[in-house]
Amino acid sequence: MSASFLFSQFMGGLTTAMFLFLIASGLSLVFGVMRVINFAHGSFYMIGAYLAWQAVQWLHPTGGGFWLAALFAAVGVGILGALTERLFFRSLYGREELYQLLFTYALVLILGDAAKFIWGTDQLSVSTPPALAGSVQIFGTTQPLYTLFIIAIGPAIAFTLWLVLNRTGAGRMVRAAQMDREMLDALGANVATIYTVMFALSACLAGLSGALVTPIESIVPGMDVLIIVQAFIVVVIGGMGSLWGTFWGSVIYGQVLSFGILIFPGFSLFSVFALMAVILIVRPWGLFGRPL
Amino acid sequence: MLEVSDISKSFGGFRAVSSVSLTVDTRQIAAIIGPNGAGKSTLFNLITGHLRPDSGTVRLDGRDITGAPPYRICRMGIGRSFQRTNIFPQLTVFENLQAAFLVHYGRGRNFWARADALYRDETAALLASIGLAGQEGTVAGTLSYGNQKQLELGLALASGPAVLLLDEPTAGMSATETHETIRLLERIAAERELTLLFTEHDMEVVFSIAQKIAVLHQGHIIAEGRPEEVRGDPEVRRVYLGHGLTHAQ
Amino acid sequence: MTVATTTAVLRRRATATTALRHRVFSGRVPWTLVVFIIMATVPWIGSRYDTFLAAQIVIDALFAVSLNLLLGTTGLVSFGHVAYFGVGAYVCGILMKTYAVPFSLAFPAAGLGAALFALISGYFCVRLIKLYFAMLTLAFSQIIWAIAYKWNAVTGGDQGLPEIPYPHLDWMSAIPGFADLSIGDRFYLLTLVLVAVSLAVVHRVIRSPFGRVLTTIRDNPERAAFLGINVRLYQLAAFVVAGGFAGLAGALYGIFSRGVFADFVFWSKSAEILIMTILGGAGYFWGPPVGAAALVWLNQAITDYTQYWSFVLGAILLVLLFGFPGGIVGGLDLLWQRLKRLRNA
Numbered sequence: 001m002s003a004s005f006l007f008s009q010f011m012g013g014l015t016t017a018m019f020l021f022l023i024a025s026g027l028s029l030v031f032g033v034m035r036v037i038n039f040a041h042g043s044f045y046m047i048g049a050y051l052a053w054q055a056v057q058w059l060h061p062t063g064g065g066f067w068l069a070a071l072f073a074a075v076g077v078g079i080l081g082a083l084t085e086r087l088f089f090r091s092l093y094g095r096e097e098l099y100q101l102l103f104t105y106a107l108v109l110i111l112g113d114a115a116k117f118i119w120g121t122d123q124l125s126v127s128t129p130p131a132l133a134g135s136v137q138i139f140g141t142t143q144p145l146y147t148l149f150i151i152a153i154g155p156a157i158a159f160t161l162w163l164v165l166n167r168t169g170a171g172r173m174v175r176a177a178q179m180d181r182e183m184l185d186a187l188g189a190n191v192a193t194i195y196t197v198m199f200a201l202s203a204c205l206a207g208l209s210g211a212l213v214t215p216i217e218s219i220v221p222g223m224d225v226l227i228i229v230q231a232f233i234v235v236v237i238g239g240m241g242s243l244w245g246t247f248w249g250s251v252i253y254g255q256v257l258s259f260g261i262l263i264f265p266g267f268s269l270f271s272v273f274a275l276m277a278v279i280l281i282v283r284p285w286g287l288f289g290r291p292l
Numbered sequence: 293m294l295e296v297s298d299i300s301k302s303f304g305g306f307r308a309v310s311s312v313s314l315t316v317d318t319r320q321i322a323a324i325i326g327p328n329g330a331g332k333s334t335l336f337n338l339i340t341g342h343l344r345p346d347s348g349t350v351r352l353d354g355r356d357i358t359g360a361p362p363y364r365i366c367r368m369g370i371g372r373s374f375q376r377t378n379i380f381p382q383l384t385v386f387e388n389l390q391a392a393f394l395v396h397y398g399r400g401r402n403f404w405a406r407a408d409a410l411y412r413d414e415t416a417a418l419l420a421s422i423g424l425a426g427q428e429g430t431v432a433g434t435l436s437y438g439n440q441k442q443l444e445l446g447l448a449l450a451s452g453p454a455v456l457l458l459d460e461p462t463a464g465m466s467a468t469e470t471h472e473t474i475r476l477l478e479r480i481a482a483e484r485e486l487t488l489l490f491t492e493h494d495m496e497v498v499f500s501i502a503q504k505i506a507v508l509h510q511g512h513i514i515a516e517g518r519p520e521e522v523r524g525d526p527e528v529r530r531v532y533l534g535h536g537l538t539h540a541q
Numbered sequence: 542m543t544v545a546t547t548t549a550v551l552r553r554r555a556t557a558t559t560a561l562r563h564r565v566f567s568g569r570v571p572w573t574l575v576v577f578i579i580m581a582t583v584p585w586i587g588s589r590y591d592t593f594l595a596a597q598i599v600i601d602a603l604f605a606v607s608l609n610l611l612l613g614t615t616g617l618v619s620f621g622h623v624a625y626f627g628v629g630a631y632v633c634g635i636l637m638k639t640y641a642v643p644f645s646l647a648f649p650a651a652g653l654g655a656a657l658f659a660l661i662s663g664y665f666c667v668r669l670i671k672l673y674f675a676m677l678t679l680a681f682s683q684i685i686w687a688i689a690y691k692w693n694a695v696t697g698g699d700q701g702l703p704e705i706p707y708p709h710l711d712w713m714s715a716i717p718g719f720a721d722l723s724i725g726d727r728f729y730l731l732t733l734v735l736v737a738v739s740l741a742v743v744h745r746v747i748r749s750p751f752g753r754v755l756t757t758i759r760d761n762p763e764r765a766a767f768l769g770i771n772v773r774l775y776q777l778a779a780f781v782v783a784g785g786f787a788g789l790a791g792a793l794y795g796i797f798s799r800g801v802f803a804d805f806v807f808w809s810k811s812a813e814i815l816i817m818t819i820l821g822g823a824g825y826f827w828g829p830p831v832g833a834a835a836l837v838w839l840n841q842a843i844t845d846y847t848q849y850w851s852f853v854l855g856a857i858l859l860v861l862l863f864g865f866p867g868g869i870v871g872g873l874d875l876l877w878q879r880l881k882r883l884r885n886a
Contacts, residue, residue: 037672091863097671098618099862102819105812106862109855117849229683236676270687277680281665284673340767366769378767380760391757395768399750400775407753451768 004140017254018154026202032241040107042228048210073211081203239289299348326508371453381433392450605829616759621682627806629788644708655788663780701802822868
């Protein structure tokens with residue numbers, strides 16, 4: 001087992017981690033403020049991927065316009081999120097959490113079939129943007145520039161989110177909403193708007209990650225379900241509602257997946273759920289979360 | 293009967309209850325009074341097992357019950373009514389009380405009998421004695437606030453306690469309702485030979501039925517004794533001055 | 542939920558649900574018996590496809606009722622109930638196929654096996670609150686799925702266990718009128734009887750003092766503790782009973798499907814059963830069976846026209862959540878109450 005092989009695995013783990021972080025951060029954010037797990041988060045991710053593909057088709061059928069497409073995807077899904085929250089989700093706030101969860105599941109069902117209807121069931125793909133199409137040699141391994149980009153963007157987004165949450169007035173309101181919604185409401189803050197914005201932002205992040213994954217993975221029906229399970233696990237490990245928890249949870253998960261497969265091949269399927277179960281039993285609020 | 297010795301509880305750096313000692317004799321009616329935030333509810337929670345004390349003990353009839361889980365403390369003979377009404381909203385009034393009896397008589401492990409048929413007489417009797425006769429079929433969650441408080445009391449009584457802890461039993465009640473509740477409590481305490489410990493803001497209530505009063509302030513007991521003694525205590529007056537006491541003279 | 546919303550929800554559920562309403566239409570007609578008789582005549586008056594659907598409804602009804610013991614009676618939201626269904630299916634299937642154990646032993650063994658797994662997993666689950674509880678049940682359920690998928694030697698892995706034998710039902714020929722029935726029809730009738738008995742037992746448990754204690758835990762666990770109830774112990778007991786009956790349903794399903802496969806245990810089945818339960822009405826004992834019938838029927842009706850069944854299911858769920866939180870039986874109940882008021886007015 002050479003050093004360069006280990007390094008390859010490590011980089012692979014980091015790439016997975018940063019992708020997951022991009023997606024899971026939105027999930028964690030929504031949970032922190034609204035105390036609900038959005039099952040449809042994976043669906044937003046999938047729609048983002050499809051929208052990006054669609055935009056690329058419209059702009060330059062032969063390829064190119066990737067960044068615009070990604071922006072289109074992020075904004076598009078963000079709007080979808082805002083509309084969903086405003087029109088439907090809002091009326092469910094006083095009700096039992098089960099109803100809210102079921103609503104997000106209904107969204108999964110609806111969006112899943114809607115995507116199939118609009119884009120069919122064939123695998124689609126988007127080519128890597130030319131600026132990042134090359135690769136570099138590090139430690140005797142070939143690292144595609146695009147994966148390096150993803151690895152860099154993870155912490156960048158984490159840091160940006162952290163900045164916004166901790167250094168801006170709006171962010172302060174969000175953190176207050178996380179701690180005590182009713183109090184914030186009583187103080188006259190527009191809690192309803194905060195919820196809509198948070199939901200839309202989280203959808204945006206999901207859509208963006210969906211767009212960014214397209215050069216690496218094909219767009220298929222079922223990608224929504226595959227990703228939401230992984231996002232769950234990450235958020236459980238790191239602690240629901242905690243930004244850095246989600247970040248480090250993703251890193252841990254990425255490496256466990258990467259190196260675990262080496263130890264025994266049947267690893268991933270059983271062990272990730274076992275890991276999730278162990279965390280929930282031993283420390284349900286995850287590494288960085290606070291007891292509910 | 294109930295002996296609290298040197299109990300303390302801190303939350304983070306905040307000392308909610310500091311070295312509180314209190315004794316309530318059998319069949320005595322005792323009250324804990326004090327301004328908001330004095331630690332009355334925390335003290336109750338410490339006695340009933342909802343919180344573990346950092347130090348000190350709680351003894352019931354000589355037996356150490358410190359830190360035992362609430363369900364065991366209940367079975368040992370302490371009943372409690374809660375400040376925010378804590379009933380079973382989807383069950384009817386009758387079913388609420390019947391459930392309490394089912395548990396009290398140890399039938400909870402019975403998987404086969406028809407729950408409806410059990411303890412109907414006791415339930416009806418208790419209903420009547422707490423003044424809710426005629427409301428058997430009402431869904432508990434739709435009861436008026438006052439009625440919910442009565443049901444609350446009924447639930448505490450159904451467990452057949454020897455000691456009853458009441459957390460602000462007349463909170464939110466009108467003068468008439470308060471008066472009725474007090475009469476009810478007195479009657480029930482006498483009928484069932486209960487030891488009563490309650491917290492209250494309404495001084496008139498306190499001075500009318502309490503035989504012993506303890507004053508809690510910032511987690512400490514600052515006075516304890518018969519109503520006349522407490523009323524005249526200079527420390528108590530100092531603490532309450534400016535807190536808007538109802539006429540206690 | 543705040544007090545205001547609680548009373549609002551209660552006003553919406555105009556009538557008391559108590560320990561689970563067991564009869565929506567009060568009257569002389571023993572509806573349960575009528576339904577049973579109708580279901581029993583399906584092999585004679587219906588086609589083979591009708592029998593197939595009926596069997597599916599009956600099995601799903603038991604599965605959903607077992608879930609509702611957790612959801613509607615005890616207030617426990619489980620996302621992983623299919624785990625026990627799966628354990629039951631595999632235990633029965635493996636015993637009957639690999640070890641040639643007769644159904645009369647394999648069937649109860651399935652229930653016991655599922656109950657045992659429920660005891661182990663439940664022990665960890667009930668210590669967690671709401672959301673974490675739900676997630677841990679999901680985790681355990683996916684662990685079972687992963688084991689089923691990968692343990693080729695025992696579970697057949699992704700190939701599963703095809704060709705589970707039918708139980709020996711030759712003795713049924715002795716019953717007048719049964720001699721001409723195919724093995725599939727006979728198994729359906731056996732299933733109907735077994736499920737009917739199981740439902741009767743669950744019904745009895747719900748109306749027992751134990752069941753009543755569970756409803757107090759559902760309504761107010763803190764208060765239940767202060768009545769003298771060891772809440773976690775009772776939740777665990779409910780979990781085990783629910784798991785056991787889910788296992789029985791799974792055993793029947795394995796034989797009915799002529800095989801046990803890993804995707805029986807995928808979490809989407811848990812979601813399906815949850816939807817069935819709520820569609821029928823979680824506040825009523827007969828809610829889940831009604832939901833099972835409705836969903837099975839809807840599924841086969843819709844999939845004849847379109848491949849977008851998921852979309853339709855999602856839409857149904859939306860209508861349910863926003864319009865009819867009490868489910869079908871809840872809606873019927875409200876209608877009946879309104880009719881009664883009109884009649885008495």
